[in-house]
Amino acid sequence: MLRIPVQERKNWQEVANEYGFLFHTMHGERYWDESAYYQFSLQQIEDDIEAPTEEIHQMCLHAVEKVVADEQWMQRFRIPEPHWDFVRQSWINKDPSLYSRLDFAYSGSGPAKLYENNADTPTSLYETGFWQWLWLEQMANGGKVSRESDQFNSLQDKLIAQFHHLLSLRDNPDETLHFACCKGTDEDRGTVQYLEDCAAEVGINTAFVYVEDIGRDAEGRFTDTENQIITWIFKLYPWEFMFDEEYGSLLGEHPVSFIEPPWKSILSNKALMPMLWKLFPDHPNLLASFFEDEIHSLDAHKTWVKKPIYSREGANITISKGKQSLVSSDGPYGEEGFIFQQAHMLPKFGQNYTLIGSWLVNDKAAGISVREDSGPITQDMSRYLPHIILG
Amino acid sequence: MKRSKFVDLPRLKKSKRQAIKPLSLAITAALVGCSSNSGEDVVVVNSVDDCVANTSFDQEQCTMAYQKALNEAEKTAPQYNSRYDCESEFGNSSCRENSSGFFMPFMTGYLISSAINSISNQRYFHPVYTYQGRSGSSRVLSDGTPLKSMGSGRYTAPANTSTKAMPAVTRTISRGGFGSKASAKASWGTSRSSGSWGG
Numbered sequence: 001m002l003r004i005p006v007q008e009r010k011n012w013q014e015v016a017n018e019y020g021f022l023f024h025t026m027h028g029e030r031y032w033d034e035s036a037y038y039q040f041s042l043q044q045i046e047d048d049i050e051a052p053t054e055e056i057h058q059m060c061l062h063a064v065e066k067v068v069a070d071e072q073w074m075q076r077f078r079i080p081e082p083h084w085d086f087v088r089q090s091w092i093n094k095d096p097s098l099y100s101r102l103d104f105a106y107s108g109s110g111p112a113k114l115y116e117n118n119a120d121t122p123t124s125l126y127e128t129g130f131w132q133w134l135w136l137e138q139m140a141n142g143g144k145v146s147r148e149s150d151q152f153n154s155l156q157d158k159l160i161a162q163f164h165h166l167l168s169l170r171d172n173p174d175e176t177l178h179f180a181c182c183k184g185t186d187e188d189r190g191t192v193q194y195l196e197d198c199a200a201e202v203g204i205n206t207a208f209v210y211v212e213d214i215g216r217d218a219e220g221r222f223t224d225t226e227n228q229i230i231t232w233i234f235k236l237y238p239w240e241f242m243f244d245e246e247y248g249s250l251l252g253e254h255p256v257s258f259i260e261p262p263w264k265s266i267l268s269n270k271a272l273m274p275m276l277w278k279l280f281p282d283h284p285n286l287l288a289s290f291f292e293d294e295i296h297s298l299d300a301h302k303t304w305v306k307k308p309i310y311s312r313e314g315a316n317i318t319i320s321k322g323k324q325s326l327v328s329s330d331g332p333y334g335e336e337g338f339i340f341q342q343a344h345m346l347p348k349f350g351q352n353y354t355l356i357g358s359w360l361v362n363d364k365a366a367g368i369s370v371r372e373d374s375g376p377i378t379q380d381m382s383r384y385l386p387h388i389i390l391g
Numbered sequence: 392m393k394r395s396k397f398v399d400l401p402r403l404k405k406s407k408r409q410a411i412k413p414l415s416l417a418i419t420a421a422l423v424g425c426s427s428n429s430g431e432d433v434v435v436v437n438s439v440d441d442c443v444a445n446t447s448f449d450q451e452q453c454t455m456a457y458q459k460a461l462n463e464a465e466k467t468a469p470q471y472n473s474r475y476d477c478e479s480e481f482g483n484s485s486c487r488e489n490s491s492g493f494f495m496p497f498m499t500g501y502l503i504s505s506a507i508n509s510i511s512n513q514r515y516f517h518p519v520y521t522y523q524g525r526s527g528s529s530r531v532l533s534d535g536t537p538l539k540s541m542g543s544g545r546y547t548a549p550a551n552t553s554t555k556a557m558p559a560v561t562r563t564i565s566r567g568g569f570g571s572k573a574s575a576k577a578s579w580g581t582s583r584s585s586g587s588w589g590g
Binding site: 018019020042045123129130133134136150151152153154155156157160175176182183185187188197201210211212213214215216217218219221223226227228229237238241242244245246247250367389 | 392393394395396397398399400402403404405558559560561562563564565566567568569570571572573574587
C-alpha cells in the first residue's frame, strides 16, 4: 500500500461538471483530491480487505439475529421501545438490504481493524462507484498510470444488479420507488441521484421527494408532493432520527418497504462494536470494545476511544488514556450514551491519516474508498483520494 | 478484473442526456413483434371536441382525460437533444423545447379505451404522438409502441394499455413530520458541517 503523488487531470473540473459531480469542493476546501492516489497489491485487496469485509458482514448479521431476539439487547442498542416490533419484523421478513460501508484502519500489512459499520446511510458512493472509476479510465488511457492498473470497485455493476433483484421481489413491476434525502446538501442529493440513476437503469419507476416534504394522509400513509402514496422508498436519512420524529409513530402502521430496511438500525449503531467483541472475542479484524457499564473492563494503561452510540461523520469522539483526555471532537451527539473502543490509530502516509471504506452491496464486497484527514479522527471534510490495484 | 465492466458513460452525463431510447428502433421492433390480433380496442381522439363527438363521454369528462394525458406527456414524451433529432422522427414544426432544454414532440391526440365506461382520476390516459416514418405516418405511444389503425379513429393497442393503474394518490393532511432532527443537529456548529446526514 503506497501513496503516490501524481499530476491531476488538467480538465477534471470540466469533466465533473459534465457528469454532474457538484460537491468535489466543499466550503472552499478540496474534497475530491487527485494530487495523489493509493496503490494496493491484489493480495492486499483480496486477503486483507475483500475477504474480511464479507466475513464481518456475516458476523454482523449474526449480531442482528441476537439483538432482535432479546429485549435486553434492544435496550442496550437504544432502539426506542415503541419500534422494537417494527425493527424485529423487518428482520423476520428478511427485508432486503442494498448497501453498507465498513470503515477500516489498514496500513498495508496486518489485519484491517474495523472502526464501525455505516450500514444505514453511507455516503461517498458516487465518488467511489463512478467518479474514481472514471479517474482510472482516463489516467490509464492517458498513460499517467500503468495500463495494467485495476481498481477494487465493482460497486456500480453490483448496485444495478441488486436493484434488478429488488425489482424482481415487487408484486407490481410498475411500482414507484421513491428516493429521499434532506434539503440543502449537494452531497446527499448527488448520492441519491446516483442511486436513482442505477435504479432507472433496470427499468424501475423512480420519483424523488425531500425528507422534509414527506406528508401523511388521514390513514397515516406517507405521501410525496404530488400526493402519491409512498410504498417503496430509499431514504438517505438515519433510522434513529425517524424513530424519534413526529411521523415516527406511523412507522409500521401501513406496509412500506424501506431501503435500508429498519433492521439496519442495529448495525449503524456503535453498540454493534461491543456486541461483536462479545460474540467474536479476539477476532483479528475487531478492536476490543465495551459498553459504558463495563467500564471496569477497560485496561487503564491502554488508550480508549469513546464514541456516541449514535453519531455521524466523526462527531463527539474522545480519545483518552486513563483519566486523561488526549483528543476530542465536538458535536451534537451523545444523549443515547457511549461505547469504548480500544484505540488503534489510523496509519499515517506523509502528513495524512488514512481511512479505508469497504463497500458491500447486500452481502458481497464491492470496492473501497480512501479518505485522508490531517487529524486522527476522520470527519466529513476529509479528502477523498482514488486508488489503483497494481501487482 | 475487480472493477465495474458495464459503466455506460453517455447515460451518466448530466449536461446532455440522450433520448431515453431511439424511438425508431422501438417502433421497428414493435411492428415486427406485433402481428397477433390480441390487443385492446381503443379510440384515438385528436381534441376534446373530437372526444365528445366520438365517444360516450361529455365535455367535462373529455376535458379531464385531455388534461391527464397532457400531464402525462410532460413527464413521459420521448426526449431529444436537438430540435433536428426530434423533427426527423416527428416532422417539421412538430416539436417543442421543454423546461430542461430537451426537445419533445407535441401530443397529437389521446387514447380512450372502448372498454371503459367512466373517466376518473384513478385512470391513466395515454398521450399519442404522430410518428413520421419512411412509409408514412403512424400513431404511437410515449415509448414508441405503434397503434394499429382499424379505420375511422379506431385502433388496436397492446393488451391492457389503458387498464394500467395510476399510482395511488390520496389527500395529504400534513407534511414535515420527518427531518426535524436533522435541522436540530445542523444548527449546531456552522463552521464544520456540510449538512450531510450520511456517514
